[in-house]
Amino acid sequence: DFLNALSEVRPAYGVSEEELESRVQGGIINFGKHIEEIITEGKLFVQQVKNSERTRLVSVLLSGPIASGKTALAATIALGSEFPFVKLVSAESMVGMNENARVAHVNRVFEDSYKSPLSVIVVDEIERIIDWVPIGPRFSNTLLQTLMVLFKKQPPKGHRLLILATTSERTMLSRMDMTQSFDAEIAVPNVSNVTELDRIIQSIDSFADSNVRADTLQRLQNFTGTDAVNVGVAKILMIAETAKQDVDVVSCFVEAMARAIPME
Amino acid sequence: DFLNALSEVRPAYGVSEEELESRVQGGIINFGKHIEEIITEGKLFVQQVKNSERTRLVSVLLSGPIASGKTALAATIALGSEFPFVKLVSAESMVGMNENARVAHVNRVFEDSYKSPLSVIVVDEIERIIDWVPIGPRFSNTLLQTLMVLFKKQPPKGHRLLILATTSERTMLSRMDMTQSFDAEIAVPNVSNVTELDRIIQSIDSFADSNVRADTLQRLQNFTGTDAVNVGVAKILMIAETAKQDVDVVSCFVEAMARAIPME
Amino acid sequence: DFLNALSEVRPAYGVSEEELESRVQGGIINFGKHIEEIITEGKLFVQQVKNSERTRLVSVLLSGPIASGKTALAATIALGSEFPFVKLVSAESMVGMNENARVAHVNRVFEDSYKSPLSVIVVDEIERIIDWVPIGPRFSNTLLQTLMVLFKKQPPKGHRLLILATTSERTMLSRMDMTQSFDAEIAVPNVSNVTELDRIIQSIDSFADSNVRADTLQRLQNFTGTDAVNVGVAKILMIAETAKQDVDVVSCFVEAMARAIPME
Amino acid sequence: DFLNALSEVRPAYGVSEEELESRVQGGIINFGKHIEEIITEGKLFVQQVKNSERTRLVSVLLSGPIASGKTALAATIALGSEFPFVKLVSAESMVGMNENARVAHVNRVFEDSYKSPLSVIVVDEIERIIDWVPIGPRFSNTLLQTLMVLFKKQPPKGHRLLILATTSERTMLSRMDMTQSFDAEIAVPNVSNVTELDRIIQSIDSFADSNVRADTLQRLQNFTGTDAVNVGVAKILMIAETAKQDVDVVSCFVEAMARAIPME
Amino acid sequence: DFLNALSEVRPAYGVSEEELESRVQGGIINFGKHIEEIITEGKLFVQQVKNSERTRLVSVLLSGPIASGKTALAATIALGSEFPFVKLVSAESMVGMNENARVAHVNRVFEDSYKSPLSVIVVDEIERIIDWVPIGPRFSNTLLQTLMVLFKKQPPKGHRLLILATTSERTMLSRMDMTQSFDAEIAVPNVSNVTELDRIIQSIDSFADSNVRADTLQRLQNFTGTDAVNVGVAKILMIAETAKQDVDVVSCFVEAMARAIPME
Amino acid sequence: DFLNALSEVRPAYGVSEEELESRVQGGIINFGKHIEEIITEGKLFVQQVKNSERTRLVSVLLSGPIASGKTALAATIALGSEFPFVKLVSAESMVGMNENARVAHVNRVFEDSYKSPLSVIVVDEIERIIDWVPIGPRFSNTLLQTLMVLFKKQPPKGHRLLILATTSERTMLSRMDMTQSFDAEIAVPNVSNVTELDRIIQSIDSFADSNVRADTLQRLQNFTGTDAVNVGVAKILMIAETAKQDVDVVSCFVEAMARAIPME
């Protein structure tokens, strides 16, 4: 029966690790002090789940703006736990399923985790899993309620579970009373200024030369009239890739960045 | 037929007792005078159901803020009744079920109770059972109506039933006219000040030393500028467990508590 | 065919009489002049259905606050008619049924009544039968429309029917144009003052002694500062039963009554 | 094929005539000049359908307050037409049916009428057929649309149809653009004053004596302070029947009438 | 295969021509200059579909008040095209069908048209096809979207299609962004004044005599105090037919017209 | 397996290329500098998808007013990519399908694309695919969520995908948070003035003569009092085709254009 349970759990694990790894393909660039702090705090919860007798379930919400790196950070913490069961729940793996099938899928992942002594589940982009749209607003209350219950449901004795959820709609979750379902929260901010931006484009070959970088950032600041950036790391990496196709890489990058930087 | 009924009821009972016991795993800490008063009032209703000819059904609502200990107290009263049928109805045991299955499940528990001479049913977190979400607001009217009817439905002659329901959404229940379905209500408050907080962390080994405790509470008061706490006992116990993983337990505890204490 | 019809009707009748009797288990206490008036008016409609050629169908609405005794009085009038078909339609007998099944059930009771020469149907708590909840508001329009049609549908020639319906939501029924479906209305008020309250607690052994009663009512008036009561008879009887379990019956009763009496 | 069609139509016809007759059981009392005018106007439409080449379909709406006699008047016109197909469509004949079955039923009646050379269909209480309730408001749009289409759908060549519909919710129908579906409208008013009331109670044996009547009306006017009545004829007949059961018929009638007469 | 397609298309065509002809039974009375203009503009679109290489699909909306003659004019243009496939899509032919069946029916007509080299489809009363009701408002979004897509969907190469749609709810269609689905629009106005009215009643035998007509129009103007009419031609023809049944045709006509003419 | 996959993909590809070609039947007229810029920017994204290691998925939104040429431009970029898998997703290919079938269809196209090393998918008129209507507003949240997820879902390793979506409802998409699902956006404007209009009608034989054109544009400007046009290229081409059927081509064109040009 134990072997049986094990064999049930294994393949699922293998698949998900790969999936989670694909979410950090861009790597984790240490562009600000808070990046390390987030990972350290994540490790604290990993330890608590491993060690505490009283709290065998801990659920944590990572929230922040679009493209700020929430999924990559959650995946990094999850993979770093080295727990035997690590699994990703995302809207992408449920595309085309109806509401019932999606409830069953989510529920199944949690049921599977209860068979492992130590598990991490990454629930990515809650707003997409619950079909959130601000017009109405509309959402699947069935999936919302399922998540709210699962986020607080104790695993059976002898089993421990860490839940890492991500969202770019924290305000909405709070209006739904869902933030109360979490034991703790971690904020993931945007790239805030050109100093942080500098550290990010270092990693891109077209900007390897520090003079090119200095020139690029100067032109950008002239353009926007500020050293503020306030754009997500993922968005910046995408803009850099498009710019690489252009004959004039720097101009293309500067213009697209300037469009992406929000006006005061 | 009697034996038959008994055998139907037994297994259900066994399972639920265990489930209910798991809800008081953190124990009941006597951190304020009101804790005993709540349990005494609970016993009064247990006696009434046992003895009164006229009122063989009594339904009681325990309401209070998130994490204030409602479920643990309801479970304590239920287990203390020593009635032969003690059962928990919670959203957790119905996760993944559709509305019809959930109505059937709830109804089944009540039907089962009608076969026992003396029963207690704990209906935990009504807001979750009825899929309540404040946006809209939305909820399952089918489950709401089922509960409203079952809370007032007399068991057959010779059978007696105590219903203990919990909620952190009393205002919402009142707007739904559901509070009228109860014969009595019990309020479960938050931990109100540092004196009560002191009694709670006594039970935690890291804070066994009274000097450490005094220092911790002093630092917390300096931080918040008040001796008010207004946080649920369950939240406090969770924060203490996370803090235990940190190298600097006290600082971690004080900072997290300060974040949890609501501003005036 | 007549015998056939009879045998169909019989068992239904038997069951319901018992059910209706259980609704007057607390008896009818003559605590005010209006109690007799209500029963007299009820008898007038019983007579009209029996005798009038033109009006073989009469539908009456009993409305009043929660716990004021509506169901007990409707049951008393129905049982007093001594009609061969007496039946209760209530949400309790339909708990767990879906909307279609409930429409069929209600319809069935009326169809059955059409086979009896003389029938009374008690439709108890219309708001529960139609799944009313003030948030939204929501309700089953299907059940509402079914009732509205059945309340006005003439039984076939040679058949006569009295409908007694109860509600604590008269305002809502009126907003739904449902009060128009009734031929007449009867108001069932709360216990209005301590004089009426005195007559009610006389029936309870703990308060048999008139000195105890006088003392109790005096303490209550001191507490509330008024001789007004405005609480339903059923609520008062429930409070008295709980108080009986306490060591200090009178204090317990006075405190609970004071909580129940609405502030000006 | 013609015989076939005939046999299909016959039984339906027979049933409905009886049904329609039951709607005028109280007779048509000539309590005001407008009663005859309504019937005369009805006959005009009967003639038009019979004779006009251009307008083989005529649809007429009878509207007025609750209990004002709409159904009885529509039934009288329909039965007076002596058309070979006369049929009643009412919510009562569809109670317990779901929306689809009701659409099919209504449609069936119209399809049947298209087989007869000359038909009248009485569509009674449109608001009930479409499940209208002012809260929301809610209604069956499917039935509404079905009626709107059928009210304007030409019968096949050589076939003629008169539609008489009734409603007490003309304002609502107009807000739904449904009044536009009718070729003509007839208003059915309440009993307006004591002179008309006098003519109505003449028909009731308890009030056969003109002195009793004079006394009754005088007492009523003293009570209300006006000679206005503004109550439906059906309501008045119901009140008179209840009063007949009382020992003091006149007092009972006067009091109930006074309650029914709307205040200015 | 070609023969096959042909045989599929034929019977449908035959039926519809008859149906369309029945919509112009009242004839087209040339009561104003705009009548000819509308028909001329219609012919322009017929030519464009026949000849243009670039625009093998043209969709036109005829809009105007209730009873203004929209359907009769659309049918006249369609029948005048002499295209081999001429078909009417109307709510009447779909009465009793559910939403799915109606989508399938509409879709089927368009699919059939794609098999003919040259087709006209009249889509009559869009508001009824989409179940429009202003309360809510409510409508079938499924049918609306189906129409919006079909109105812009190009027929396959070598096939050409003219779509003539009618509505009396142009404002609503515009709020739904549906007017954008049309390539062109034609307005169909009411009969505007007594001069136009004169030309209409000429065609009715009771008003053949020009003195009678002059007298009738004079009495009408005295009644309304204006020479404005602003009533649909179909309504006028209906009123004339009813009047013909009355002993005093002119009075009956004048009174009914006066009721129909909107007040300023 | 590779051959297998190939054979699965092939036929789909063939069909869609034809479909996409039919969307540029009117050709791409170079009526303004921005036309070339749009196509150049499109090519940049084609290159990025082909070359970038980090961004194997790029999604681009083309938005602009009705008839401005969005679909033709997206089709042009897609066909110019010469990727082995080019596919159109449009409401037209899903007409008559229910929501589930449409989700399955859309999902299928994306699944198919994941089998090709290099793919372009044109998602045409998002507002129609999601059944958008501004009254309510209403839309299919299921299709919206499906698109939002698919627009961000990475193809498997070794596979690359460019998504080109079009909409004339950018504001609505932004209120739905859907614009965030795109990596980049391209604006497609209306024909702005008579200079651009001149270049468009050059391509039409009736206006081949430059004097005729000059005269036409002069008359138009006299009519509207401005050289502004602000009408979509597709609308202009349609008006020109209708005008060609008229005896007086220029007048007909000028009048229809004047009606189409929005007032200030």
Ligand SMILES: Nc1ncnc2c1ncn2[C@@H]1O[C@H](COP(=O)(O)OP(=O)(O)OP(=O)(O)O)[C@@H](O)[C@H]1O
């Ligand atoms: N310090 C960092 N933190 C997070 N991601 C980083 C960091 N440095 C580089 N990255 C890369 O940036 C990308 C972040 O994208 P990710 O999808 O995690 O953002 P997100 O906030 O989840 O976006 P979305 O709001 O769309 O869900 C990843 O490709 C990741 O590898």
Ligand SMILES: Nc1ncnc2c1ncn2[C@@H]1O[C@H](COP(=O)(O)OP(=O)(O)OP(=O)(O)O)[C@@H](O)[C@H]1O
């Ligand atoms: N005096 C006390 N009263 C209640 N619970 C206590 C007390 N002392 C310690 N506890 C512990 O605190 C925890 C209270 O959590 P519980 O789940 O009962 O709170 P709750 O109010 O039901 O929370 P929620 O709002 O999430 O439902 C339990 O672990 C319980 O053992």
Ligand SMILES: Nc1ncnc2c1ncn2[C@@H]1O[C@H](COP(=O)(O)OP(=O)(O)OP(=O)(O)O)[C@@H](O)[C@H]1O
């Ligand atoms: N005069 C009285 N009238 C009505 N009930 C009385 C009276 N005297 C005593 N009773 C008892 O009081 C109780 C009234 O409860 P009942 O359920 O009829 O009230 P209700 O108004 O129907 O309540 P609810 O609003 O919950 O439906 C019954 O147990 C009945 O036996």
Ligand SMILES: Nc1ncnc2c1ncn2[C@@H]1O[C@H](COP(=O)(O)OP(=O)(O)OP(=O)(O)O)[C@@H](O)[C@H]1O
């Ligand atoms: N002049 C009259 N006109 C109509 N009904 C009359 C008249 N005189 C007597 N009656 C009687 O009055 C009653 C009228 O009731 P009827 O059901 O027709 O009213 P209604 O307006 O249709 O009521 P509801 O609004 O409930 O549908 C019938 O019993 C009828 O026989």
Ligand SMILES: Nc1ncnc2c1ncn2[C@@H]1O[C@H](COP(=O)(O)OP(=O)(O)OP(=O)(O)O)[C@@H](O)[C@H]1O
């Ligand atoms: N000039 C005219 N234009 C249109 N219809 C005319 C004209 N002259 C006479 N008619 C007749 O008037 C009637 C017009 O009715 P039709 O049903 O076409 O109006 P409609 O606007 O479609 O009405 P509805 O708003 O109810 O759909 C037809 O019977 C038609 O034969």
Ligand SMILES: Nc1ncnc2c1ncn2[C@@H]1O[C@H](COP(=O)(O)OP(=O)(O)OP(=O)(O)O)[C@@H](O)[C@H]1O
């Ligand atoms: N420069 C151009 N850009 C786009 N389309 C052009 C251009 N020149 C000519 N055309 C033609 O104009 C028409 C543009 O129509 P298209 O359907 O692409 O517009 P659209 O914006 O997608 O319209 P809709 O808002 O209805 O979807 C096509 O027939 C195309 O061949």
Ligand SMILES: [Mg+2]
């Ligand atoms: Mg993410």
Ligand SMILES: [Mg+2]
């Ligand atoms: Mg709880």
Ligand SMILES: [Mg+2]
């Ligand atoms: Mg009751």
Ligand SMILES: [Mg+2]
């Ligand atoms: Mg009626």
Ligand SMILES: [Mg+2]
């Ligand atoms: Mg029409």
Ligand SMILES: [Mg+2]
């Ligand atoms: Mg397009």
